[in-house]
Amino acid sequence: MIEDKYGITIGLEIHAQLLTSTKIFCSCDANVFDREPNSSICPVCTGQPGALPVLNEEVVRKAVMAALALNCKINRYSRFDRKNYFYPDLPKGYQITQYFYPIAENGYLNIKIGEGNKKIRIRRLHIEEDAGKMLHSSDNITQATHSLVDLNRCGIPLIEIVTEPDIESPIEARLFMEKLRDILRYIDVCTGDMEKGALRCDANISIYNKETLERSSRVEVKNINSFRFVEKALDFEADRIKKMMEKGERVEQETRGWDFSSRSTVSMRSKEEESDYRYFPEPDLPPLIVSEDYINELKEKLPELPDEKIQRFQSEYNLLEYDATVLSSSKKLADFFEDCVRLYNNPKRLSNIIINDLLSLLNEHNVEIDGTKIRPEAIVKIAKLIDSSKISASNAKSILEETFKTGKDPQDIVKEKRLEQIDDEEFLNKIIEKVIQQNSKAVEDYRKGKKGVVGFLVGMVMRETRGKANPKVVSQMIESKLNES
Ligand code: ADP
Ligand code: MG
Ligand code: ZN
Numbered sequence: 001m002i003e004d005k006y007g008i009t010i011g012l013e014i015h016a017q018l019l020t021s022t023k024i025f026c027s028c029d030a031n032v033f034d035r036e037p038n039s040s041i042c043p044v045c046t047g048q049p050g051a052l053p054v055l056n057e058e059v060v061r062k063a064v065m066a067a068l069a070l071n072c073k074i075n076r077y078s079r080f081d082r083k084n085y086f087y088p089d090l091p092k093g094y095q096i097t098q099y100f101y102p103i104a105e106n107g108y109l110n111i112k113i114g115e116g117n118k119k120i121r122i123r124r125l126h127i128e129e130d131a132g133k134m135l136h137s138s139d140n141i142t143q144a145t146h147s148l149v150d151l152n153r154c155g156i157p158l159i160e161i162v163t164e165p166d167i168e169s170p171i172e173a174r175l176f177m178e179k180l181r182d183i184l185r186y187i188d189v190c191t192g193d194m195e196k197g198a199l200r201c202d203a204n205i206s207i208y209n210k211e212t213l214e215r216s217s218r219v220e221v222k223n224i225n226s227f228r229f230v231e232k233a234l235d236f237e238a239d240r241i242k243k244m245m246e247k248g249e250r251v252e253q254e255t256r257g258w259d260f261s262s263r264s265t266v267s268m269r270s271k272e273e274e275s276d277y278r279y280f281p282e283p284d285l286p287p288l289i290v291s292e293d294y295i296n297e298l299k300e301k302l303p304e305l306p307d308e309k310i311q312r313f314q315s316e317y318n319l320l321e322y323d324a325t326v327l328s329s330s331k332k333l334a335d336f337f338e339d340c341v342r343l344y345n346n347p348k349r350l351s352n353i354i355i356n357d358l359l360s361l362l363n364e365h366n367v368e369i370d371g372t373k374i375r376p377e378a379i380v381k382i383a384k385l386i387d388s389s390k391i392s393a394s395n396a397k398s399i400l401e402e403t404f405k406t407g408k409d410p411q412d413i414v415k416e417k418r419l420e421q422i423d424d425e426e427f428l429n430k431i432i433e434k435v436i437q438q439n440s441k442a443v444e445d446y447r448k449g450k451k452g453v454v455g456f457l458v459g460m461v462m463r464e465t466r467g468k469a470n471p472k473v474v475s476q477m478i479e480s481k482l483n484e485s
Contacts, residue, residue, distance in 0.1 A: 006207050006242050009215075010173050010234060011165035013202045014180065015158050016190040017130065018062045023155035024129045025053030025096070030156055033196065037135075037150035045155035047092030052284050059127060059157040062189045063103055064290065064298050066159055067125045069183050069305060072107030074295050078126075080282035085275050088149050089132035097160075099279045102126035103288065109183070110307065111175040120176050121164040130156040159189075165204070170234035177201060177230050182306050186331045194226050203234055207241045207251075216241050217253035221265055224258055233258040237265050309334055317347035326355050336369045339376040340383075349383045357397040361404050373407035374400070381410040389470050390420055422469050425477065428461070431469070432477055435460045446482050454478055 023030045026044035043051035067074055081099040107122035132151040136144040161180070167173050181192035181199060191198045202222050208215040219241065221233050237256070244251050256265040304312070306328050313324035313334075327337045333354075340350045358379065362369065382399055385391045391399065391414055402413045414420055422428060435457055436443055442453040454475060461474045 005210060006245065007210050008169055008238050009165045009206045009208065010167035010170070011204045012161075012163045012167065012173060012176065013204070014161045014163075014177070015130075015200045016066070016161065016180075016184055016192075017198045018059055018157040018159060019188060019190055020056060020058040020062060020157055022056055022058070024056050024059050024127075024157035025155055028155065032152035032156065035152055037148070037152060040152045041154065046151050047090075047154075053096065053282075055285060055288065056157065060103075060288065060290065061298065062157075063125070063127050063159050064295060065187050065302065066161075066184060066189045067104030067107065068295075068299055068302055069187050069189075070104075070107040070109055070122055070125065070161070070180075072104035072122060072125055074104050074290065075101065076290055076292070076295075077101065077287060078103040078290075079287045080127075080285045081279045082282050083128075083277045083279055085277060087131070088147070089134050089151070089154075091132075091151065091154070095129060095131060096282055096285070097128035098126035100281070101287075103290075109176065109179055111172060111179050113172065113175065118166075118172070120166045120172075123162045123164050125159055125161050128158050128160055130154065130158050165206075170231045170238060173203060173234055174227055174231040177227055179306075181227075182329060186303060186305055194224075197225065200225070201230060203230065203237075205234055205237050205241070207238060207245060209245065214245075216245055216251040219251070219253070220255045222255060222257050222268065229258055232263075233265055236263075240265070303331065317341065317351070319347060319351055323351050323355060326359070327351060330368070332369050336376060340379050343376055344380040344383055346383055346387060349387060350379060352393075353379055353382055353386075353396055353400070357400050360397075361401060365404075372404055374404055378403045378410055385410065385414060389472060390414065392467060392471065394467060420468070422465055425473070428465075428469060428474060428477060431461055431464050432457075432474065432481060435464065436478075436481065443482065454482070 020030050022028060023040075023045055026042050028042050028045055029035075029040045032040050044053060064074055078098055079101040080096050082094040083097050083099065084094045086093055102124045104125040105123065107125065108119050109122065110117045110119055112118075130153050132149055132154045135148045135150060137146050138144040163176070167176060177194075177199075181190075181194075184190040184199070185192045193199060194201075201224050202220055203224060204218050204220050206216050206218040219237060221237055224230050224233050241251050252270055254270045255268045257268045258264075259266045309328040310321065310324045313319050313327060314321055317324075319327070328334050337350065337354055340354070341347050344350065358369075358374065362372070365372075378400070382391075382396050385399075386393050386396060399410050399413050399417075402408060402417075403410055439457060439460065442456055446453045457478050458471055458475050461469050461478070462471060
């Protein structure tokens, strides 16, 4: 089969916008999302003659934090270089980056594949500035009659992370990106929002024949702007290259872009047209020297990262690995869970409510936990109502939804909506008798040894009471009734 015959090699080059208050070399506001075009600019970030850059310390701090979280070696000495190219969104005519001496290198990230872990090595991590944005009068650039330039993004700080070509499938590439996003968000270095361009990825891919070891040229896919498309674009590209190799066609080394309208990759430029950037050291900035103390101080400030948290949640709270992983997907959610546990020591119950009910609500409304009226106290109240059999676990979601919408106390909602479970035995007895009468076949089966019918009869009682009967009580009552007569 063609799938088994070829192997895939992928390396990623990732840009992450750093969450700093000001830009990298000037004091312009760095929070430019949704801002009026060209409203956060100055002579420095628009490259006016004579304007000089001053490095923002917050950028260094966030870059070092990211590098530490990615297990990189921090270079005490690094330097800035000019990458020269000409494009209307880059008024200086060069981008300031770290080409020869990056701030960090030799890191890695473990991704989880099936039961095992796989180490993806990180070759380097360096600091650079972002460029501006072009707005064309038509989405189809060949039809555009004019273009506008918005320089708000000029000078937004970036880190570029380059992996070794250790990734062996499109799904691994996606898992790597998701893990990277989680980590950058944990340490508050980047929002990780690919759709908004805060995290961007260029993927390099080549295919080799496992028997002959013949290898295709490397193709670079740019403009990938969601986690789903990391996988999709690479799947498409892997198939395209494999088919060409199968036919004995030559694969060009080129840069391709993911095209949303055709749902395929299209050629942007061949390697021969690749620009010559004429890198040279940036004369307007001194070398960047970081002390051992500075690095150690930041090391200590690093919060517990997702992998450690997943381990701890399993050992400390006895959670399943899956549940621990879901709860650790964001720091906010993990902290929320632990706030709940501090108030009520039933981690399993609290984790179930959060994972089954709360997360689906957050997804439906596209908000994060701190953007809601739900406080840990509310989750704890619901957990206690379930544990004392006052409400059924299936009612928890509707109660939570009401709290979510109105901020009301779960206990008040239960009273108002009469959601309390019925465990009044006299009342239940009447219904059980009726159900037993109507299902004489099931009763016979029970006598013949089919104990499973109890579940069926409980279900019938639940239906009669519209889910409000206490299933534990009902089950016990039915069993003793069937055994006595
Ligand atoms: P260049 O100098 O052309 O940018 P690099 O060696 O810096 O190339 O690598 C850029 C990216 O391409 C890295 O992420 C690297 O892992 C990846 N890469 C290198 N060789 C291959 C290959 N044969 N197949 C897929 N990816 C590759
Ligand atoms: Mg490169
Ligand atoms: Zn500025």
